[in-house]
Amino acid sequence: MTLRRLAFNNVVRNKRLYAAYFGSSAFSVTIFFVCALIAFNPGLREGIVYDVALQMMIAAECILFAFCFGFVLYSVGSFLRTRKREFGILLLHGMTPGQLAAMVAVENMIIGCGAIAAGLAVGTLTGKLFLLIGSGILGVAELPFHLSWRVPVLTVGAFLVLFGVISVCTTGLVRGKRLNELFLSGRKPEPEPFASPMLAVLGALLLTVGYALAATSTIATVYVRIVPVVGMTIVGTYLAYTQLGVAFVRLMRRRRRTVWRGTRLWTISHMAFRLKDNARMLFAVTIVSAVSFCSVGVFASIQSLSKQFREDYLAAVVYIAKDGSGVDRSHLADIEAELAAKGLAYGVVRMPIKYAAVEASTAPSPPRLMPIVSFSDYRKTVEQAGFAFGEPPLTGDEALVMLGAQRDRRAADVRTPASYTLRANGLSVREIGHTKHVPIPDYLSDDLAGEAAGGFGGVVVADELFGRIAAEKTDRFTGYYVSDYERTFGLAAGLAPDGVVRYDSDQPYAMTVSCTLAAVQRSLYGTMLFAALLVGTVFFIAAGSMLYFRLYADLDDDGRQYAAVSKLGLTEKELNRSVTVQLATLFFAPIAFAIVHSAFAFAALQSFFPLSIAAETGGVLLGFVAAQTAYFAVIRHRYIRNLNRYLHST
Template identity: 30%
Template sequence: MNLREFATKNVQRNAKAYFAYFLSSTISAALLFSFTMLVFHPDFDVSLFPQHIKNSFYVTTVIAYLFLCFFVFYSISVFLKSRYKEFGILYIIGASKKLVQKMIRIENMLISSVAAVAGILVGLIFSKILLAASGKLLGYDALKFYFPVKAMIITFSAFVIIGIVISTFCTFIIREDKVLNLIKGTKRPRPEPKASVILSIICIVLLAVGYFLSVTSSIKTITNRIIPVTTMVVVATYLLFSQLSVFVIKLLKRNRNLYMKKTTMLWVSNLLYRVKDNTRMFFLITITSTVALSAIGSVYAYWRDKEYQINREFPQAFVFSNTYENKDEVDLKTDFIEDSLKDEGIPYTKASNEIKFVIPDGDADEVVIINETGYKKLASTLALNTIPFNENETIKHSSFSADKRKNISLNNIKLEVTKESDKGILPTIHRDVNVANYNKGVYVVKDEIYERITGVKYYFGALNVEDYKDTLNISENFYNNFENIDENNKFYNNSLKAYILESTKIAYGVLLFSVIFIGLIFFVTTGSFLYNKCYMDIIEDKTKYKQLNKIGLTFKEIKSILNIEIGVLFLLPYIVAVVHFAFAISAMKHSLGIEITVPALQVIGIMLIAQIIYFFIIRKNYLLEMKKSLI
């Protein structure tokens, strides 16, 4: 028997251990192949997308591939550690370090290559459904089937490279100078896990502060809080599993009435070691699950309610604005749209006026003001009832704003904000296209007050129609005719609602497709982590529970203990991830004003169902193996 045959026999002999890794690799290969097949589809021209959309495809592919590399390395390293005794025996009977490394390399290459081929076949089988679904998601008609040779080559090459690179790194895990440790395997005595009270308190404080900053975020503060909140939650998550959970379990041990009750002693003691031993795995699964849930939940929320978002942020079908010195340019654009609407026979309403950007007294942020006359013109285009107000008062129209001031002072003129409407009358107008500007709303003041207030004057033209979706061709013609007119002007604003909706459909479709793809990669691979851990644990558990069974512990009692232990292993990281996700979406809801509760519950529900199904499958196999060992 040569080395290649010996390595092949090893894979066959350890089929159960390798099965989850092989299955996960196959599914991952199928996902990577499907994604690549879509990107290289002849009818799917990525080059026509804006640069940030194209970048999202490339970044998605890189993230997925890097995570696959990490997943393969983690899975293989865990599995190799379970074979310490086998490697120790090989060294004792004369196998060289180079020979063992070569054997590991052959095994990894064999599995990676077969998984890549199997993944490509699975991808081809479901390609028709995938192309139809992804085409709809991305705003295309059903994409036709084609034979994706380039996607096959890329997928197979990617997994072969993973096999080569990871095999090289994995050979450093098994060291010849530790033969005695290899022979002992993972059965060396371990001291009882310890927990620090101070670190446990720090964990609680970090979580409390992080969650508080999340739910109190506003549109102005969320950008500055993302990094510190994420850092606090990540650190707290590690401390939660390494310190706080161990501390809580030790408190349970001190409760003698609970601890000495029936089989509680066994599962509490076992959990103490399981949680501590699996800290890194729990941490990894929790963070990746939180990222996947947050990404899918937030993007799905936007994608699901994209028309509502567009209607809220862009009240009119067309709005053009520029500095007052460029008034003629705005009128030229407005006249073009007006003539196009007449040619199409589409009825419309029109309004034009000026606004001012003013810095309130004692404030650093500009606000937009409009006179009452202009306000009434805009209200008529939207069929809105105007709100009456007095000379020393102002009303605010804002589709969404974190600015809740009750009074405002403009050029020493104090005005009371008597009414705030959630109906926007203008889209966000930027003073500079290179500088981000939040939509703080528009303050309406009396004409006399408006003239007394100094500020930067902008001129706008607005047109509205009953169904703006019918104006997509007009919007595209506008950009074809005015493509170069704004090149050297950084103060213009062009708001064409139908064009924005179409671009948003594609943008959010691409993002949603990308995050679902990455989320599936995360879910499949983390599931494999859990399977690998269960496989390693069952070898030790068989011996332990066989001895306990001999002294009177029944299989029913063993089953109840294992239900708790496996349940914690599978569900604890997910529960923590869901809690993190709940606070993350709360921050999005309060700061960005999007309705994310229903989409979030849908995402959580789907992931929970999948996790429970996977839990029952693993639990059934685990208990079946345990029952066989007791016979």
């Protein structure tokens, strides 16, 4: 028998054990193939977000490749540990360590090549379905199925390199093992699970403090807390499985009135050993699941920003003529001509935007030039858009910070009011709050020396004070307001192809076409969500695969234990109930942990959003729980069936 034939027989013989690993690898190849299929699709090149979509697909492929490398290496290492006795027999019959390493490498390449072939086949067959889903989420026209030669070449090349490197790495895992160590693998009696009380308490304390910091985070503190919270959560989770879980089970065993009934004592005792043996695997599943939940949840939550788009862009078209610009008359004439050609009635608001030099300020980093508009002009922009205006007039040196977007409201709420002294004539301006509406949208005011990150977009002052301010420069704001907002899509495409010309561009003007910009943002958010869904799904399936092959790797040992207990009178019904409890704990404990981690992460994330993201995050978590429940039902049925088959054969 040749070495290749022996390796092939080993793979076929262990097909039950390798099933989840093979399936996860094939699914990863499929998703990688789909990302490349979208990235090289000619229909996407015609879209307005092609550059962003291409970058997101490339980023998704890089993340998938890095994750698959770690997942495959972990999986192969786990499989090799379950085959130590088999390797010992082969070495005893004359196989050299080099031949053993070569056999393992060939086995891995057989599975890898099979996964690549299966992934390509599934990707090709389901490519059109993924393109339909992707075009719907991206908000672009239906993408045609186009299989460029680059797609399979990139996919096959990337995963051949991955499995080849893994094959080389795994040869080191089977070298240097002594025969007695290989034969005694799995035969040594397991010591009683032990937990350190100090480490158990430390794990609980780290999780508690981490959760508390996440729940109480504000937009001003979340950046400072994110790294320590993530670190405490990871360490606390590891200690929870390796120490706290074992300590909890040992504590339960002391409650004789509760535990010493029926099969509870045996179930709980067996669970203590399962937690000890599977602690690292459960920890890995928890972290991978939490990353999956958070990645999908974050990008699903970003979609909530589009709900306030109409409040961020009050006017259908805003045109800012920079100081000294001489092209605004012809541009405005073209815009008005297009509005008339579409049969759209519109209202117009024109106002000056003064930029005054700041000489002194109590702000930590005041702007060099501060945009200023009058209170009456601000009121016109709100009322012309059809929104109710109820803010009291300003008097004296009072000022309101202008919001650049509604998402800045949280930052503005915690902003410390500042005072300014203007250079030209020594006038003072004093902040007393912020505007409720957005007079000048994002992208349409000059650089504010970093203050925009704190919710600062300039100030609104009293009309009397505005008239006395000497400006370094004055821009001219023109806003067009229409009732049929959606019909302005594509307006002024020659001036703003993607719906926006930023103030910091080299053009003599800045402008936004709200409906076009809204479509671009929806496509952008959809692109990020689609990439997160693809990557998150791979993470979630990989986490389930870790549970699967760990269970089936221990099936023979579990069968022997259950057979021994059944001889003492354990019925098949009691066995099924006990196994169900243990499997449910292994399956849902990491998911429950991951959900709790994600819930507190979303609580911290909420500080960035003016609207509640509970619906989006709740929907994501419920979807993953439903998928895990279905997966558990299938695995439980197969596991109990195989276990009963093993018991009946003994």
